[in-house]
Amino acid sequence: MISKFTSIQGNSREYYTLLMSLMALAGIGILTFFYIEVNGHGVTGMNNKVVWGLPHIFAISLLVMASGALNLASMATVFAHNHFKQFRRFSAFLSIALLVGGLMVLVLDLGRPERMLLTMVHMNFKSMFTWNVFLYSGFVVLCFFYLWAMMSNEKFVKLSGSAAFAGRVILTTGTGSIFGVIHAREVFHSAITAPTFIAVSLTSGTAICALLLVYTYRKTKRQLDDKLIFGMRNMLLFFTLMVFYLMAVEKFTKSYSPSFYEVETWLLTGPWAWLYWGGIVIIGLLTPLYILSHKTWGSDINGIMVAAIAAIIGEVSFVAHTLLAGQTYPFNPFPGYEVSSSFQDGSVGNYVPAMPELLLGLGGVAVAGLIYVLGIKFFRLLPKKGEAPESWTPWNP
Amino acid sequence: MTMDRRTVLGVGGAIAAGAMVAPGLRLIAAPAPKGADAGARWAMLIDVSKCGDDCTDCTTACATENNIPQIEDESRQIQYIRKITIKDKTGKKPDQSLPVLCNHCENPPCVDVCPTTASFIRPDGLVLVDKHRCIGCRYCMIACPYKARSLVYHENTTAAEQLNREVPIRAKGVVEKCSFCVHRIDKGEQPACVEACDKKSGAMLFGDINDPESEISKKLASVNSRTIRDDLGLKPHVHYTNL
Numbered sequence: 001m002i003s004k005f006t007s008i009q010g011n012s013r014e015y016y017t018l019l020m021s022l023m024a025l026a027g028i029g030i031l032t033f034f035y036i037e038v039n040g041h042g043v044t045g046m047n048n049k050v051v052w053g054l055p056h057i058f059a060i061s062l063l064v065m066a067s068g069a070l071n072l073a074s075m076a077t078v079f080a081h082n083h084f085k086q087f088r089r090f091s092a093f094l095s096i097a098l099l100v101g102g103l104m105v106l107v108l109d110l111g112r113p114e115r116m117l118l119t120m121v122h123m124n125f126k127s128m129f130t131w132n133v134f135l136y137s138g139f140v141v142l143c144f145f146y147l148w149a150m151m152s153n154e155k156f157v158k159l160s161g162s163a164a165f166a167g168r169v170i171l172t173t174g175t176g177s178i179f180g181v182i183h184a185r186e187v188f189h190s191a192i193t194a195p196t197f198i199a200v201s202l203t204s205g206t207a208i209c210a211l212l213l214v215y216t217y218r219k220t221k222r223q224l225d226d227k228l229i230f231g232m233r234n235m236l237l238f239f240t241l242m243v244f245y246l247m248a249v250e251k252f253t254k255s256y257s258p259s260f261y262e263v264e265t266w267l268l269t270g271p272w273a274w275l276y277w278g279g280i281v282i283i284g285l286l287t288p289l290y291i292l293s294h295k296t297w298g299s300d301i302n303g304i305m306v307a308a309i310a311a312i313i314g315e316v317s318f319v320a321h322t323l324l325a326g327q328t329y330p331f332n333p334f335p336g337y338e339v340s341s342s343f344q345d346g347s348v349g350n351y352v353p354a355m356p357e358l359l360l361g362l363g364g365v366a367v368a369g370l371i372y373v374l375g376i377k378f379f380r381l382l383p384k385k386g387e388a389p390e391s392w393t394p395w396n397p
Numbered sequence: 398m399t400m401d402r403r404t405v406l407g408v409g410g411a412i413a414a415g416a417m418v419a420p421g422l423r424l425i426a427a428p429a430p431k432g433a434d435a436g437a438r439w440a441m442l443i444d445v446s447k448c449g450d451d452c453t454d455c456t457t458a459c460a461t462e463n464n465i466p467q468i469e470d471e472s473r474q475i476q477y478i479r480k481i482t483i484k485d486k487t488g489k490k491p492d493q494s495l496p497v498l499c500n501h502c503e504n505p506p507c508v509d510v511c512p513t514t515a516s517f518i519r520p521d522g523l524v525l526v527d528k529h530r531c532i533g534c535r536y537c538m539i540a541c542p543y544k545a546r547s548l549v550y551h552e553n554t555t556a557a558e559q560l561n562r563e564v565p566i567r568a569k570g571v572v573e574k575c576s577f578c579v580h581r582i583d584k585g586e587q588p589a590c591v592e593a594c595d596k597k598s599g600a601m602l603f604g605d606i607n608d609p610e611s612e613i614s615k616k617l618a619s620v621n622s623r624t625i626r627d628d629l630g631l632k633p634h635v636h637y638t639n640l
């Protein structure tokens with residue numbers, strides 16, 4: 001059923017414009033990195049209360065999305081959902097692209113990025129960060145292995161694909177655990193943080209795959225059977241419900257515990273609550289759920305695209321809300337007392353992201369984009385025609 | 398134009414594999430810390446009733462001793478020790494003012510999360526940061542429940558003759574915090590804040606709690622004291638009395 005894999009031509013004016021724009025953006029990102037490196041983090045909007053700002057939001061969003069992007073491949077290899085077999089290469093490659101973009105931002109935002117290798121020399125295995133260094137690099141290796149198997153040695157596909165699938169689950173658990181294990185921060189500390197990160201990675205990863213597939217096939221004037229996108233719509237719908245469910249369970253559990261009242265009230269009504277209600281609930285959850293289950297919009301490719309974009313906005317809002325609400329929460333070493341000091345104890349942390357942070361983050365997105373755009377030109381990642389079997393009719397709203 | 402995909406994938410995979418395996422090959426232990434007395438356990442006892450509302454002698458002494466530049470932006474000012482005012486929510490107790498500093502926890506979460514072991518605990522219980530090893534990831538700042546750490550946002554431009562040469566100057570991009578004035582402890586002296594406080598109110602007592610004969614051990618045994626957030630189980634080494 002799969003038509004031959006081909007690379008795209010990539011010699012249109014539009015292609016080069018896109019390539020140049022991405023290169024320019026990546027270049028600006030690199031220059032911004034040097035600017036921060038020379039001047040110190042004083043040029044960012046971060047302070048001693050909010051130490052992980054916009055670059056972390058970009059980085060973590062990309063990493064979470066990267067792990068979700070592999071889902072399409074896993075559907076075929078692990079869950080034998082054969083209609084998506086034709087997108088396995090695309091899916092694994094996109095995972096690598098997003099991961100590299102995200103890691104780049106993460107590393108370049110360190111206070112001392114030139115010492116990054118130290119993490120390999122002086123390892124602390126108690127640190128979630130150390131684990132993540134292994135998890136991220138391990139995931140890239142698994143994706144490469146998987147890609148290689150798909151392209152040259154079908155025998156290893158099942159093995160490599162299953163390993164990559166396990167890898168991604170562990171990876172996102174690791175990312176979520178960076179927050180989940182922090183005992184000292186009421187906002188972060190939770191066993192459900194990691195599973196929620198996984199669910200969010202599934203929504204955003206599926207969304208980015210759907211978007212890029214439709215976009216790529218349209219721009220290269222190739223054919224893509226709508227049924228395939230409908231299948232992905234159903235996945236997105238399911239994953240969005242999963243996020244909804246996990247978030248609801250968390251809120252429900254915490255509302256039973258008086259010790260969480262204060263922090264939960266802060267999350268839902270504090271200065272970053274707009275990210276929660278607007279970004280996560282309305283745009284990230286309700287909008288996709290509504291569109292995707294709508295009789296006409298849900299069966300319209302453009303409608304599905306809008307829902308996918310909303311899901312991605314929802315993911316970024318989720319990461320941003322976790323980080324910013326978590327860090328700006330009034331710090332109180334004396335529960336039961338009101339505290340104040342010149343070091344922002346007891347007061348709401350303020351944070352206004354600065355331009356260099358935005359440019360650095362966008363640089364990472366551009367690098368991920370560049371890898372993808374070059375990848376589809378130089379490798380045979382996508383079938384010329386995206387086909388679905390006649391007999392298959394995905395559920396329709 | 399097409400590239401041999403196998404070559405590219407192979408090279409990419411090899412690089413990635415190298416990056417993954419390399420860490421395991423290079424497990425070099427941290428150099429043994431010099432000058433630490435493994436039998437000692439340094440701790441502090443602060444009598445809050447003696448601490449003046451607007452006295453900042455300890456914080457000032459600390460800044461001078463440890464080469465901490467004073468900058469305009471409060472949110473980025475480095476603070477090893479800070480004065481906190483606490484107000485009882487029920488209004489039953491009067492407001493109190495007290496210093497808060499790194500607690501040199503026995504189970505320090507900052508050390509647990511540090512990926513490069515730049516944050517480490519000496520045998521005598523001092524929790525220190527190796528400024529040459531810190532990559533500035535700020536994870537320790539997120540993990541410390543006492544907000545005892547600061548990131549250096551700007552280069553220190555203090556004139557050389559005003560600097561204390563015994564204390565390293567931290568360059569931008571690393572994290573730093575109170576060391577209990579380790580350089581003084583190693584010479585048998587008291588931390589700068591304790592010395593400054595002694596001249597005024599004597600609210601701070603510093604010493605070795607492993608030594609039953611030390612003043613702090615005796616005092617801790619005879620007064621009611623508590624630590625901050627002891628619910629977290631970190632066993633902090635800064636004790637408060639009359640709180």
Ligand code: SF4
Pocket residue numbers: 498499500501502505506507508524540541542543544545546574631
């Ligand atoms: S107070 Fe904070 S910085 Fe000091 S040892 Fe404890 S966790 Fe680490």
Ligand code: SF4
Pocket residue numbers: 507510511512513514515516526530531532533534535536537538571572
């Ligand atoms: S900022 Fe420095 S000391 Fe803190 S966890 Fe990272 S490497 Fe360790």
